Amino acid sequence: MQLAQATEEINRALRIDPGFAQAFRMMALVHLAEKDFTRSAESAAQAIRLDGADAYSWVALATAYNSLNEWPAAEAAAGRALEVNPSAWQGQLELAKSFYGEGRFTLALSTLDQVHQDIPDIHLVRANSLMRLGRPQEAAQQFAAFLHRASGDSREEQIRQILSQVQATRISPTEAP
Numbered sequence: 001m002q003l004a005q006a007t008e009e010i011n012r013a014l015r016i017d018p019g020f021a022q023a024f025r026m027m028a029l030v031h032l033a034e035k036d037f038t039r040s041a042e043s044a045a046q047a048i049r050l051d052g053a054d055a056y057s058w059v060a061l062a063t064a065y066n067s068l069n070e071w072p073a074a075e076a077a078a079g080r081a082l083e084v085n086p087s088a089w090q091g092q093l094e095l096a097k098s099f100y101g102e103g104r105f106t107l108a109l110s111t112l113d114q115v116h117q118d119i120p121d122i123h124l125v126r127a128n129s130l131m132r133l134g135r136p137q138e139a140a141q142q143f144a145a146f147l148h149r150a151s152g153d154s155r156e157e158q159i160r161q162i163l164s165q166v167q168a169t170r171i172s173p174t175e176a177p
Contacts, residue, residue: 055085
């Protein structure tokens, strides 16, 4: 996460070879880490103009668009990433995020079911989708899985609060009507 140094190295590579698509992809990832999503989208788009067959440039573009709440554009970019490389699980995750953003929660869940990775954000998108579908107990399991795998994540406290609220609303079998 030494972003200034990474930016310096990427810029040096681009001075040597201005057509180095992977350097633009790396710059897009640096901008994502800096939370500069517009510049990330611009860098990813430049990488794609130079090499449209790089699935991970498409993933970076989808991530930037999801971060900008531009769900249809994110969906299109993630879909393109998966066309280029069907095994790019990051593309599946970004596709699920775009479906979630569009309110297509069932589709987000089914998309996540195709991802065979144990990544914190997969649990988080799944948990949020389950909450929106009125399935809080299943969501609580996913929130707990997120917390287990994402120790030190900046969202940890917020997720702990949500999980506490969900657990507090549980009705025991003896209290059920």
